[in-house]
Amino acid sequence: MSSASACPVDHSASSSSTSCPVDHSAPKSGSTSPSQGSEACPVDHTTRSNWSRFLSSEPSGSAHPTVPLSQDREMSSIPKKADGNWVYPSESQFFSAMARKNHNPQAADMKTIVPIHNAVNERAWGEILKWEAGKGGDACGGVKLVNFQGRPRDRTPKATMNILLGYSAPFDRHDWVVERCGTQVRYIIDFYTGKKAGPNGSDISFYLDVRPALDNWEGVKLRAEGLWKSWFS
Numbered sequence: 001m002s003s004a005s006a007c008p009v010d011h012s013a014s015s016s017s018t019s020c021p022v023d024h025s026a027p028k029s030g031s032t033s034p035s036q037g038s039e040a041c042p043v044d045h046t047t048r049s050n051w052s053r054f055l056s057s058e059p060s061g062s063a064h065p066t067v068p069l070s071q072d073r074e075m076s077s078i079p080k081k082a083d084g085n086w087v088y089p090s091e092s093q094f095f096s097a098m099a100r101k102n103h104n105p106q107a108a109d110m111k112t113i114v115p116i117h118n119a120v121n122e123r124a125w126g127e128i129l130k131w132e133a134g135k136g137g138d139a140c141g142g143v144k145l146v147n148f149q150g151r152p153r154d155r156t157p158k159a160t161m162n163i164l165l166g167y168s169a170p171f172d173r174h175d176w177v178v179e180r181c182g183t184q185v186r187y188i189i190d191f192y193t194g195k196k197a198g199p200n201g202s203d204i205s206f207y208l209d210v211r212p213a214l215d216n217w218e219g220v221k222l223r224a225e226g227l228w229k230s231w232f233s
Helices: 091-100 107-132 157-164 217-232
Strands: 075-079 085-087 144-150 172-180 183-193 206-212
Touching (some): 107 172, 107 183, 107 206, 183 217
Antiparallel strands (some): 144 172, 183 206
């Protein structure tokens, strides 16, 4: 749905993959279940990402927070296949996961990184819902996220082509499988760091290239319809 030549990505800057600070121990695609664990959220954090670029680089010197961290968890807008929605990790869970991976977390950073994490996932889901609009999902209670998998080392053909054209590489890739009234569609999400805004370029933005995979007829139809709309709407 998005053209790389017109996207708000800072293509002059290179993106690097660094270890994701959240160890949710999410199962691989096809094995996700409602009882996945207390830290379950719609991102496979066993893969590499660059969330740590939004954190202080100075070591904390301790695996324990120096200030109280919230235990509250935010409910996402993303429905599970079973009852309920996916739940995001709390500030305390984020800090503990980073400490286990020796990322030297700063407790004060949790108030920044947790909202960023949640907002990016909500945006990804919103882009999927744009593709699913008018496809009949409302007839059976709406589209639901079945499972998810991080695949940062598996570069998509589109991302590869963009790189050959001189654009920067996505810093991460996820595959989300959604179900619509018994029909499953796999969506590919390429994550890019956008141009900095705000005073002195201090605010990081994101660009998400979300599209159906071309591995079944439903995905092909969705992509064809999206291309038609982009040309003639």
